[in-house]
Amino acid sequence: GFARVDHHRPLRRGYPEVVYGEDKDASQILHILQAMAATGTPLLVTRVHEEKAAQICAAMPDMQYEPKARVLYKKGPISEHAVAQRLPVQVLSAGSSDIPVAEEAAVTAEVLGQKVQRFYDVGVAGLHRLLHLLDELSKAAVYVVVAGMEGALPSVVAGLVKRPVIAVPTSIGYGASFRGLAPLLGMLNSCAPGVAVVNIDNGFGAGYLASMIADM
Amino acid sequence: GFARVDHHRPLRRGYPEVVYGEDKDASQILHILQAMAATGTPLLVTRVHEEKAAQICAAMPDMQYEPKARVLYKKGPISEHAVAQRLPVQVLSAGSSDIPVAEEAAVTAEVLGQKVQRFYDVGVAGLHRLLHLLDELSKAAVYVVVAGMEGALPSVVAGLVKRPVIAVPTSIGYGASFRGLAPLLGMLNSCAPGVAVVNIDNGFGAGYLASMIADM
Amino acid sequence: GFARVDHHRPLRRGYPEVVYGEDKDASQILHILQAMAATGTPLLVTRVHEEKAAQICAAMPDMQYEPKARVLYKKGPISEHAVAQRLPVQVLSAGSSDIPVAEEAAVTAEVLGQKVQRFYDVGVAGLHRLLHLLDELSKAAVYVVVAGMEGALPSVVAGLVKRPVIAVPTSIGYGASFRGLAPLLGMLNSCAPGVAVVNIDNGFGAGYLASMIADM
Amino acid sequence: GFARVDHHRPLRRGYPEVVYGEDKDASQILHILQAMAATGTPLLVTRVHEEKAAQICAAMPDMQYEPKARVLYKKGPISEHAVAQRLPVQVLSAGSSDIPVAEEAAVTAEVLGQKVQRFYDVGVAGLHRLLHLLDELSKAAVYVVVAGMEGALPSVVAGLVKRPVIAVPTSIGYGASFRGLAPLLGMLNSCAPGVAVVNIDNGFGAGYLASMIADM
Amino acid sequence: GFARVDHHRPLRRGYPEVVYGEDKDASQILHILQAMAATGTPLLVTRVHEEKAAQICAAMPDMQYEPKARVLYKKGPISEHAVAQRLPVQVLSAGSSDIPVAEEAAVTAEVLGQKVQRFYDVGVAGLHRLLHLLDELSKAAVYVVVAGMEGALPSVVAGLVKRPVIAVPTSIGYGASFRGLAPLLGMLNSCAPGVAVVNIDNGFGAGYLASMIADM
Amino acid sequence: GFARVDHHRPLRRGYPEVVYGEDKDASQILHILQAMAATGTPLLVTRVHEEKAAQICAAMPDMQYEPKARVLYKKGPISEHAVAQRLPVQVLSAGSSDIPVAEEAAVTAEVLGQKVQRFYDVGVAGLHRLLHLLDELSKAAVYVVVAGMEGALPSVVAGLVKRPVIAVPTSIGYGASFRGLAPLLGMLNSCAPGVAVVNIDNGFGAGYLASMIADM
Amino acid sequence: GFARVDHHRPLRRGYPEVVYGEDKDASQILHILQAMAATGTPLLVTRVHEEKAAQICAAMPDMQYEPKARVLYKKGPISEHAVAQRLPVQVLSAGSSDIPVAEEAAVTAEVLGQKVQRFYDVGVAGLHRLLHLLDELSKAAVYVVVAGMEGALPSVVAGLVKRPVIAVPTSIGYGASFRGLAPLLGMLNSCAPGVAVVNIDNGFGAGYLASMIADM
Amino acid sequence: GFARVDHHRPLRRGYPEVVYGEDKDASQILHILQAMAATGTPLLVTRVHEEKAAQICAAMPDMQYEPKARVLYKKGPISEHAVAQRLPVQVLSAGSSDIPVAEEAAVTAEVLGQKVQRFYDVGVAGLHRLLHLLDELSKAAVYVVVAGMEGALPSVVAGLVKRPVIAVPTSIGYGASFRGLAPLLGMLNSCAPGVAVVNIDNGFGAGYLASMIADM
Ligand SMILES: Nc1ncnc2c1ncn2[C@@H]1O[C@H](COP(=O)(O)O)[C@@H](O)[C@H]1O
Ligand SMILES: Nc1ncnc2c1ncn2[C@@H]1O[C@H](COP(=O)(O)O)[C@@H](O)[C@H]1O
Ligand SMILES: Nc1ncnc2c1ncn2[C@@H]1O[C@H](COP(=O)(O)O)[C@@H](O)[C@H]1O
Ligand SMILES: Nc1ncnc2c1ncn2[C@@H]1O[C@H](COP(=O)(O)O)[C@@H](O)[C@H]1O
Ligand SMILES: [Mg+2]
Ligand SMILES: [Mg+2]
Ligand SMILES: [Mg+2]
Ligand SMILES: [Mg+2]
Numbered sequence A, B, C, D, E, F, G, H: 001g002f003a004r005v006d007h008h009r010p011l012r013r014g015y016p017e018v019v020y021g022e023d024k025d026a027s028q029i030l031h032i033l034q035a036m037a038a039t040g041t042p043l044l045v046t047r048v049h050e051e052k053a054a055q056i057c058a059a060m061p062d063m064q065y066e067p068k069a070r071v072l073y074k075k076g077p078i079s080e081h082a083v084a085q086r087l088p089v090q091v092l093s094a095g096s097s098d099i100p101v102a103e104e105a106a107v108t109a110e111v112l113g114q115k116v117q118r119f120y121d122v123g124v125a126g127l128h129r130l131l132h133l134l135d136e137l138s139k140a141a142v143y144v145v146v147a148g149m150e151g152a153l154p155s156v157v158a159g160l161v162k163r164p165v166i167a168v169p170t171s172i173g174y175g176a177s178f179r180g181l182a183p184l185l186g187m188l189n190s191c192a193p194g195v196a197v198v199n200i201d202n203g204f205g206a207g208y209l210a211s212m213i214a215d216m
């Protein structure tokens, strides 16, 4: 086969291998998913376009597709009760254009067993939108903060809370954003400690890491 | 002579030529200042180190030196009364390390005839420091907002006020700041409209532009 | 809803929230506009392609569309008389290829209540075109100067006038323009003080800031 | 004063404000530390050169200085027993040249109350050095992985463990490292999920975030 | 003609000129191939899309096309026996998305007379996949190691073997990969000596150089 | 009108204004050409796609179109005799993929009245191709040397001749060419003096400058 | 010896080899100069600091040193009469800080036999300074235009004259100049044709090329 | 100890660990060398300044120091006869300023048991210097080609020979060299196949790889 599935991963890392769907066709993805399905772990494929998803779901009807996040998944057997007990992962977005990346993070964390709360379009241009949420913000295990343009939101959030902030720069913006370079550098230089950064538009990576932290 | 003083400038632009002191020695600066002094305009030399300043002040005792801002100047004849009447230029800095650049802006605006108010160390990592100033912030003609690291402060300020914000990125920060590139890009991508940007560490340019706007 | 309209903005900032239309579909934009329409503020949506605009105008016939600027808008109730009294915002472009960005700035300023004058294709390769305008240039509140390629026009204009220059780099040019990086850096390094810079191709931001300044 | 100490921070964020010592002189640092000392929180100043540290310690003899990490600190009252109970923060470095940054992380985490284990010079050029540690690696709350050059170590570690990895790129290397850009980009593109990145040479930021995570 | 075929090359360099097919149309490629075919050297055209290949093969039926590698070729007269005797070129890929580039390298080396072994999808996120190959890895003349994202695989391989590693960065990855810049810089900064780097996605260049080395 | 034709240019600069056709539609170009045609100067429009050219030629049948160079032109009245007398402009290209840019330079120089000689596909990978031309190369007024990839050809040519070399980097190449940045930097750093550089893919600029020099 | 002097160069190229003095010590430079002195060509060494120059002049008293340009030279036997006949090379600088680079160009051209005119501190911030020179500017063979900051001067000059402009970006400026990148990109993107660019601060290269052109 | 010496390396990789001396003090280097000396392998420390070398040689008198290359070493027991039999590594430099990097490569290869030939100052500005060497060049196992500025030499050499070329960009040059970025990109984009690239100024890496290849 063209791919070596890392069956040992759930044992070693706690979570199964996640499939990066961008450059694989439907039959390649199916091939991998079917090899993994036997084990009963949750399944997650990211960066899947609508038509590809439809083809795969036709063959594996228990897979679900979330179009906003371009994510295909099957949750593992999760105790609803256990999830309800835990502190949630909170996912914030600065603008409404950042929502697809935020959703990729949110769905990833849910598939990996987390309770997720979403607060979208709360960017720093209208600070009261964030300040109104102060009470809610105090009740999270960890934050995923998604922002394009200047990427200021993670610093502001981190300055207000006690828990780790995972910052996700997006490629939303034009010109001197240089496809996400501006918020990426901004977030790496955050003046508020407690912020760590993942790749541009990498909602998946943020959701995964948030889940690891919330599991502690 | 090596330099052509632009004697026509006050007439054409409202303000006299300002001398960029970095690469000129004391005798060159003196030469230029003496050519200009006759006309009675205010005098301003930026980027002057302490010793150079001392040499020049020895020869022209009516020049003043502000070491934090590295600026040498002689104010023009300003009516204290007129200044008191006008709306001030407000200069804000995110951190205490940004103060030299903020001072360059503040002194420049003062030399050009403005009333200036300073609010330093009010960065977004502790937002309450800024929110406490909301009342005062509502009474300015224009804002100069100086920040290094991720440079988020101008966006936050612009989101709270009605007047133009001039953003000055500083080279304060390390590593992925890339000597001010991070806050520069951040400020250019501000999600809050009403922000314009000047060169990295260019306190002078910000103070000059602020003065032009406050003069309107 | 996916978006939190900042209804408080006109009060806080003097102008209403402006909708960034690039990544939103017609129904999302309509949703936001209808939420705002009740309040009677002017409405402005930027980066709207022709078909999207047609769909929206069909539902809200009092919206107008300016194709060159890709802007959709409804002016607020403006007193023609008041507008005529004030000093205009002057919008200059270096080449004829820069006109779409210049128009975005011009229409933005008009929607926000300004009188606007346009001088296009007056780049530095044929300086007499600009020098012929010297008289007219002396009668503005503020200048928006739009240029691609090396972006030299803002410096030259700033060297001739008493009022603030807002420089807008465009992505027009090829190769070593690096999609607008060349004029962006050029404008940030302007040797003439009194210049501030907005994002590449950001006509909207320049028109908004110019309007703020002209309102003073 | 030039600085506004954020006294509210321990309450809001769980940890006190940390002082960035690079651009402050001894008297400025003393001024801030004395304002904070009263409250009994731990004290931490980063990027302090030896002589500056000596001056401060002379005035505040209960401060300690760690020269390798260039860090000045006073631990808060920590129960040795409580520390012993918890899972440690593990700090790994790829080369021996990366140790100063690794120590900044380690001491930061210790001052904030963590138990810390150090594994230095375990870079991927000699993989057995890391594989020998597999057992020990399985017993951490979180990892800080410090590497210069190509910055491959965090990916390799993350591929072997269940807990979050905080990656710190260093400016160690020459030429095409471009002062840490190479490992920074490498770490952001890690093929192993569970990695987040902080600024180049930012040991402090990594130690702080690790401490937040270990506190959960 | 538009092209000057370097007929002298096989003599001077040991291998014939290879045709870069990207910007040439089918008739131009045919023209060149026919000029070279007479001499009996192997023929190799890289970066050829499927339809172009079909057109050319129709006219020159002894050409073969490998779609995964987008390579069109005719092997020279090779003694199977001689090939079997020699140490192979081993081609490794980190992910399955890197396979097209790896195949370009592998087919190039085969056309130039080498024995090639392929080990794909053995990236550092699951190190055991590589460690299982240790025995096989000890039996190569030279390694071509293809990786996108952080590009860590060449360092890890070089740390385990005695022979030269040719590292090929790919443009696979998103955001802060900046189209292959991240793995390119990573590979240039490899902490394990014995690694040299070719251009991003340049499978051909790696296969050619590997062949030169294996010929020694 | 949208464009201000610089009718004064032939007088001031010796050559007429050249139209940059990329972002203008056929009717805009026609409009400008017709305004200029009256004066009898040569006409030149660059970056014109085939269909646009056909539309314009339909309306102005004395215009000619050169598809390889994407250039539309009408030569002025040139004395064939005078042209024959002068030293030619020599245009060299490194690869056959660089020919469109080389042709833009060649046609530009011809339209401006020069005699042009073309030597294509003489890159440094097969040095004998260039060395065979040594005699011919000694008889030029000026050289336009077009190269992509590493852009080494201008240095090599300059090292062999007495006349100025105008170097044109092209965006031909992949990966670490970064769309022409590699040959651009290479040419700017030429170790052979006598080389000056124009923008990436700017055949027009090179042909224009070459013509100016050959006119001396 | 460590260096292979290219004795054949005057014959092949018209001018002798020029010595790059930056990284060579006085004895190495002497060694090379003495090897060349026999031939009677002019001698030129660039980037020589004062002390090194003194050491060399002590040993070769007919060498001259120009400290502003950091250039050491001995003119060849030039007929004053012949020089007076020719059109001069004109060297312009935008600011007075650019003078050292301008002088390197001017002295280089003089050593290679040209008549040189200097116009310094005529940048675009005060355009009248340049317009006053229009008459003089019309009498040159070629222009060397030296500018830092945004580097606008070459475009403006080229728009006014008939002869080639060689643009030299300098590293003068701060922050977003990125050590000369800003004017370099600006000059490469000049909207006025007839401009070619040399390396940042490369006065030598500009003077050499100008001399080649003036010799035609 | 602070460092974990990789004693297993000679077995695994054929060569011992090489010490990177830049950031280590004399006592740290001594500590490592003494741990390794027992085993009888050759010893190599790179990037050692003169004084540090003197201190170490005082304690370990059988170490030798090569100041041009800044390398400290002790050769292993090599059979002079065996060395004489083999094809040499040839090290070429473009300029005389590139010699220190070339020497680092040459000495590294010698310490690892190779026969080395040096050809310095043979850059492309005077091609005859290289062409005179054609015969000698045909008798190497592998080439290390060191060049700064535009870095064209490796392409030219590779176009003339049958064996692998290892290209080493140097930081020699100014301005738009951007500390070696220009030759680095140039070499990665070489139009001649058979070239691989190492880090800027990384003579050590090139010498090590050349030695590996020559050993085959
Ligand atoms: N061209 C633009 N038009 C409107 N808003 C813009 C533009 N550029 C940036 N913005 C800012 O982008 C934010 C809109 O983001 P979103 O919530 O995604 O609609 C607003 O706060 C605007 O201030
Ligand atoms: N390829 C090109 N063809 C024509 N003009 C060009 C080209 N590249 C740059 N230019 C310059 O761009 C300007 C045209 O701008 P525009 O007014 O938009 O047509 C002219 O002044 C030209 O000198
Ligand atoms: N400022 C400069 N002065 C002299 N030579 C230079 C300069 N810049 C580049 N060069 C070139 O660099 C080469 C000198 O290299 P080197 O052999 O190290 O002295 C010569 O071929 C020059 O053409
Ligand atoms: N010039 C160099 N000399 C020695 N080692 C080097 C050099 N450049 C990179 N390295 C690598 O850097 C590592 C040494 O890092 P350290 O543990 O800090 O001494 C070794 O694995 C070497 O392979
Ligand atoms: Mg919004
Ligand atoms: Mg502070
Ligand atoms: Mg025009
Ligand atoms: Mg080590």
Ligand SMILES: [Mg+2]
Pocket (backbone or CB within 6 Å): A003, A004, E094, E095, E096, E121
């Ligand atoms: Mg895989």
Ligand SMILES: [Mg+2]
Pocket (backbone or CB within 6 Å): E003, E004, F094, F095, F096, F121
């Ligand atoms: Mg060819």
Ligand SMILES: [Mg+2]
Pocket (backbone or CB within 6 Å): B003, B004, G094, G095, G096, G121
């Ligand atoms: Mg001046």
Ligand SMILES: [Mg+2]
Pocket (backbone or CB within 6 Å): G003, G004, H094, H095, H096, H121, H123
């Ligand atoms: Mg030389």
